[in-house]
Amino acid sequence: MSVAGCLNDNGGSGTPGDGTTSPDGKGPLTRITIEGTALVVELSEEADVDQVNLIQPNGELFGKRDVAAGAQQVSFEIGTAYAPGEYRVLALKGEETVVETTTELRPEIQIQDVGLYRNNPDKPWDEVYGESETDRIKNGEAFVTVENTGSGPEAITELIFSGDVPNPIENPRGSGMHETDRVVVSPGETADLFSNSFPFGTETEDGMGCSPDGNSGQFTVIVETRVGGNQVSSTYNVQYTGSDDMTDCEVTITEV
Structure with missing residues (x-):
């Protein structure tokens, strides 16, 4: 497993690392990783969100995922035809954005x-x-x-x-x-x-x-x-x- 970005406790994006979160991370989004060709967003047990949106570098919606009760992760299949750059991950409750963070998707x-x-x-x-x-x-x-x-x-x-x-x-x-x-x-x-x-x-x-x-x-x-x-x-x-x-x-x- 490789990491596209780690989240710190204020919801910002950390530098790529080993996929572990900061020990005192309190936000609803705990980790963002790349598994194969999928972007996986992990949620805390206490996360009170019902939808996660992924926004492309050009500002357009890449996709949205409903969060089932008790679910602790959602994934987006990004494949190998995506636009490289900075993606925004939004966690929503109803129509309100609870937290937003960014992650870089750029192969090398x-x-x-x-x-x-x-x-x-x-x-x-x-x-x-x-x-x-x-x-x-x-x-x-x-x-x-x-x-x-x-x-x-x-x-x-x-x-x-x-x-x-x-x-x-x-x-x-x-x-x-x-x-x-x-x-x-x-x-x-x-x-x-x-x-x-x-x-x-x-x-x-x-x-x-x-x-x-x-x-x-x-x-x-x-x-x-x-x-x-x-x-x-x-x-x-x-x-x-x-x-x-x-x-x-x-x-x-x-x-x-």
């Missing part, structure tokens, strides 16, 4: 790692690509680990490898990810993206391959995001050595 994707089957055999390669006697597909694909360090859920919609890889493709078919068009990453979570564009497979005219004496270069991993609407990239040094063929090439990848 960072690329943490990239690797190949030959260097990272413990990843679930067979589960993703299926078992094979030759391992040809697994040897040519790659995984990319991303982390969402922000405060809102995000969806990765495309994975691209460019630069000095054997098979650079700037515009892969589909998403560039194996058998999916998006991968959802909630705040505080990491996810492995598995390629389907065969970036480390057979060398193409524009690519860099292996040689017994070694070839060195740089390649860039790019992921496209849906909520943020931007591209996140990370560049790596790479060396291919020990063979004329990529199937038994020694590949060393290091951060720039």
Whole structure:
């Protein structure tokens, strides 16, 4: 579970933290968290409210939830098509606002790692690509680990490898990810993206391959995001050595 904002005892929004409230919190709203792609508003036992409204950054109503007698939480499914920014949470009794607070929903994707089957055999390669006697597909694909360090859920919609890889493709078919068009990453979570564009497979005219004496270069991993609407990239040094063929090439990848 990751936290979009904590509430203090005067109903204001605290900084993102571990999801715990202040010990002396007395307001009807005790905590706001993100669980998966839902925003969850927790209420105190003494809360005398019958409705919670969520207001978007543009001032329009995102949704409203009735609070049943004795209920201590309501949730809003925000998905991965919401507008990032500051949201207002209003607790109402009848038509009167009892308390109002704000919480920031803004994803932040960072690329943490990239690797190949030959260097990272413990990843679930067979589960993703299926078992094979030759391992040809697994040897040519790659995984990319991303982390969402922000405060809102995000969806990765495309994975691209460019630069000095054997098979650079700037515009892969589909998403560039194996058998999916998006991968959802909630705040505080990491996810492995598995390629389907065969970036480390057979060398193409524009690519860099292996040689017994070694070839060195740089390649860039790019992921496209849906909520943020931007591209996140990370560049790596790479060396291919020990063979004329990529199937038994020694590949060393290091951060720039």
